[in-house]
Amino acid sequence: MAVDVSELVEQARQGRPRAVARLISLVEGASPQLRDVMAALAPLTGNAYVVGLTGSPGVGKSTSTSALVSAYRRIGKRVGVLAVDPSSPFSGGALLGDRVRMSEHASDPGVYIRSMATRGHLGGLAWAAPQAIRVLDAAGCDVVLVETVGVGQSEVEIASQADTSVVLLAPGMGDGIQAAKAGILEIGDLYVVNKADRDGADATARELNHMLSLGDARGPGEWRPPIVKCVAARGEGIDEVVEALEKHRAWMEERGVLQERRTQRAAREVETIAVTTLRERIGDLHGDRRLGALAERIVGGTLDPYAAADELVAGLTES
Amino acid sequence: MAVDVSELVEQARQGRPRAVARLISLVEGASPQLRDVMAALAPLTGNAYVVGLTGSPGVGKSTSTSALVSAYRRIGKRVGVLAVDPSSPFSGGALLGDRVRMSEHASDPGVYIRSMATRGHLGGLAWAAPQAIRVLDAAGCDVVLVETVGVGQSEVEIASQADTSVVLLAPGMGDGIQAAKAGILEIGDLYVVNKADRDGADATARELNHMLSLGDARGPGEWRPPIVKCVAARGEGIDEVVEALEKHRAWMEERGVLQERRTQRAAREVETIAVTTLRERIGDLHGDRRLGALAERIVGGTLDPYAAADELVAGLTES
Known part of the structure; x- marks a missing residue:
């Protein structure tokens, strides 16, 4: 069935969640109209700040995402959430429990939440996620939070699709930082130790700081990833996370790094x-x-x- | 350094193992001369019967391969062995222990043994293995045994590169057949229960037979994979394995299946x-x-x- 793409895009711009959902379905399903949709979206994109959130299961990714949504809503931003679960063959399947926790945002017209499962997708994550991000961007989201389960390669892929990558940790996750694969220590622009009211939070932050400094060969003008502690479930420290994000964004804009990252991202996408x-x-x-x-x-x-x-x-x- | 490809091919045809080794290195390393080598090999290929051997670690793949080499040598065939370990980043690394067990063939000029590790290879297994098989074929091997560690997708890939696929099992491997991933039951042209002198060998064969019959929707003219028991370490039952292999080969030749498989394989390779x-x-x-x-x-x-x-x-x- 042919869809009036420009009408759909117009509705999405006006904040109709069903139009946004429809557009994402068109782009992730590789529909025949995919190309029309992408062409219609192109001039409307480039506004959204894309933040990738990753971390092992149990660090509180979904709770943190939800708290970030609330924080950005308080300052009047429209927020899109793309929850990617590379291990699930069904959209929303494994993440359903998490999505329920985000139900407080379900009736907020300034928030779009979308789950995406990509196993078996032609081209995988690298192919489907950027297109959904473009829809959310074109639909007028100021911030797009891309949340992904930390499972090795795919988290690195997702990180490469974000303007800023946030790596979440929590105290007492096995042997803490050691459990986080070494790759994670290379992709974070910002590290968040969630559940900071628990024993071991300071030790986790210290250990992380130590490990980051080991690999640190940055020059004087380069970005040093900060470590922020929070208790996402109670909203504590979330404003500090937003502040750190905005600081990174401003730093990138000042130095042309944002433009550079986006250009590299677009090149990979092509x-x-x-x-x-x-x-x-x-x-x-x-x-x-x-x-x-x-x-x-x-x-x-x-x-x-x-x-x-x-x-x-x-x-x-x-x- | 430029190599005289035709000279190298000629030496390989004469049975010089170093020339064979050199050619395989040229094709697996994607050297600039890869194309010259492949062009030189083309008219010399098509003689070798390619047998894939797969199975979980511990079933005795290397011992079985070695026993098959001996059996084929007894009937005067030249044999090539390609041992593929998709999990090892180093050629021969993880397999070194196994290769030592095959040292009885090391001084036999009618046998070529080559280990291949493919992680990180451009295009992976599907790209590197067929080219090495071509070298062994062109070098005059009558039989090429491709032995691979059973690790999911790659064993299916390897099976798709063989004329005949042998799946090895052993009694008492966890819960036996159940442990063998379902995929294995679809790729075997021949099932070999090794270590048949151990308790549970009959039960393993029965269970396998039952599972194969469950998925059996073959017509009257189709191949029904036989189950052969052996004790490879003592060479018992190996002649029966060779007999079953030759039966499958004859069946394929009669019906044009061999030509068909090889054509499909070549298409995938291209x-x-x-x-x-x-x-x-x-x-x-x-x-x-x-x-x-x-x-x-x-x-x-x-x-x-x-x-x-x-x-x-x-x-x-x-x-």
């Missing part, structure tokens, strides 16, 4: 789409006589696989 | 190389002004990522 497009074109050749004929010549020993691939690539580029 | 080539071409644009300029226009809101990807793809195809 690459991912281009590779996916080319893969699809090759996939379309399945059952096609061309690929079959090349394969038969290889089996017959009259062609080698590299020469065949060259012919295939040349063939793609003609079409 | 696809993988083509995608890798295109990815590399895109990668070459990093730092290139074209991708940077597109990304800047996206950030500026004058272009959307899909339109940018189209331009990128169009640009690739011109070059």
Whole structure:
């Protein structure tokens, strides 16, 4: 069914949550209208400040996200939340319990909450998340919080899609910082020790500070990731987190780092789409006589696989 | 350093193990001469019967492979062994202990043994293994045994690169067949219960037979994977394994299945190389002004990522 894309975009701009939801569905489902939607969104994007939140299960990511939403709402910002669970095959499935905790924002027209599961998606997280972020951006969100379960590679991917990356920790999570994979220590622009009213919060912050300083080879003009303590469940320290975020944003804007990060992000996005497009074109050749004929010549020993691939690539580029 | 490829291929054909080793290094390392090597090999390939062996750690894969090598040597066949460990970043690293057990074949000029670790390889297993198989094939191996550690996706990949896939099991491996991931039950052309002198071997074979029959929707003319018991460490039952292999090979040849499998395999190989080539071409644009300029226009809101990807793809195809 054809959708009036510009009408939908207009409705999303006016703050209609169903239009936003519809647009995200169109972009994450790779619908035939994906390209129309993306073209319509392009001139409306670039306003949102994208904050990535990651951390191991149990650190209180969802509670922290919810507290951040409240804090940004208090200063009049429209907020989008994209909750990404790379391990869940179903949208909202594994995160449903968490989403319920965010129900206080459900009736707020200034907040959009969207869960996204990406397993099995063509191109994975790197492909689907930036498009949903673009919808939220174009819909007028001032801040987009991208919350993801910390599961190795994907958290790094998500971090690479944010303007600012926040790594959440909590005291008493196994052996604390050690449990956080080393990769996490490289991606944070800001570290938040949540559940700071618990025993061991100071030790966690100290240990983290120590580990960050070990790898610290930054020059005098570079950003040193601050460590902020909070108790998200009670809203304590959240204003300080927002303050640290805004400080990082201002720092990036001053030095052109924000523009630079966004340009790099866009470049990666284009690459991912281009590779996916080319893969699809090759996939379309399945059952096609061309690929079959090349394969038969290889089996017959009259062609080698590299020469065949060259012919295939040349063939793609003609079409 | 340039290598005389045709000379190297000629030496490999004459049975010089160092020439074979050198050729495999050239193809797995993506050397500049890769294409020359593949072109030189093409007319010499198609003779080897490729047997994939997979199974969980502890089932005795290496011992079984070694016993199969002995059995094929007794009937005068030249044998190549490719031991793939997708989890090891180092060639031969994790498998060194196993390779020592195969040292009885080390001085046999009719046997080539090669370990391959593929983590981090561009395109992974699907890219590197078929090329090494081609070298062994061209070097005159009648049989190539591809042994891989059973670790999910990669074993399926390896199976898809063999003419015949052998799944190894052993009694008392946790809960036996249940432990074997369901995927394994779909890829075997032949199931071997090794360590058949141990308690529970009959139960394992029965349980396997039951599970195979559950998923059995084969027509009357189709191949029903046999179950063979052996004690590889003492060489018992190995001739029966070879017999079952040869039966499967004859069945495939009779019905054109061998040709069909090889053609499909070649098609996948071409696809993988083509995608890798295109990815590399895109990668070459990093730092290139074209991708940077597109990304800047996206950030500026004058272009959307899909339109940018189209331009990128169009640009690739011109070059």
